[in-house]
């Protein structure tokens with residue numbers, strides 16, 4: 143079984159279509175979306191339509207999905223609040239219902255799927271340090287955990303001796319998964335990458351071969367940016383697509 147795992151689509155339909163098409167031609171049989179399906183972008187309805195039709199979809203909630211139904215608090219940027227309010231007006235009732243019912247965590251076979259961290263997932267922690275990764279791996283208690291939220295690709299792993307190591311994977315790099323290690327895979331962001339690379343991206347997990355491959359793909363972010371401006375959303379969300387920031 144090959145599972146295409148991706149996160150933080152943020153209503154960027156062009157980027158999502160690019161990833162899904164690539165995953166399909168590379169043998170993906172199932173799809174896992176790690177939340178933040180909406181927010182920032184101008185295509186929430188088309189994004190949800192495509193996502194909800196994916197075969198064997200595994201889906202968890204992100205903070206932006208949740209902010210449609212719960213006030214994100216005074217700390218949230220004004221643009222995020224505006225995008226949430228606007229997104230609510232764009233979605234069909236069944237799409238809102240789908241988002242409102244998303245679980246925080248899904249565990250299947252040897253894998254855990256969560257947006258931010260398996261350790262207190264409702265806190266939306268940004269995992270950047272070895273200590274945070276250790277807490278998440280301990281809470282997930284499974285050989286393989288997939289996360290998003292940070293919008294940067296990263297692999298953390300726990301060695302047999304208990305040390306946490308990490309590295310930034312290259313596009314196309316095949317990463318073999320040792321049965322003696324536990325892995326925390328940050329799949330990056332489909333729709334708003336923030337590692338200085340404008341390319342969209344996802345991870346293909348090959349269960350039978352026990353390996354993951356990160357893919358980064360060029361897409362037409364100028365079309366996406368035009369739609370964001372035309373919808374009257376924050377122009378920053380359009381500009382940053384070209385910067386990958």
Ligand SMILES: [Fe+2]
Pocket residue numbers: 150178204206291293
């Ligand atoms: Fe996000």
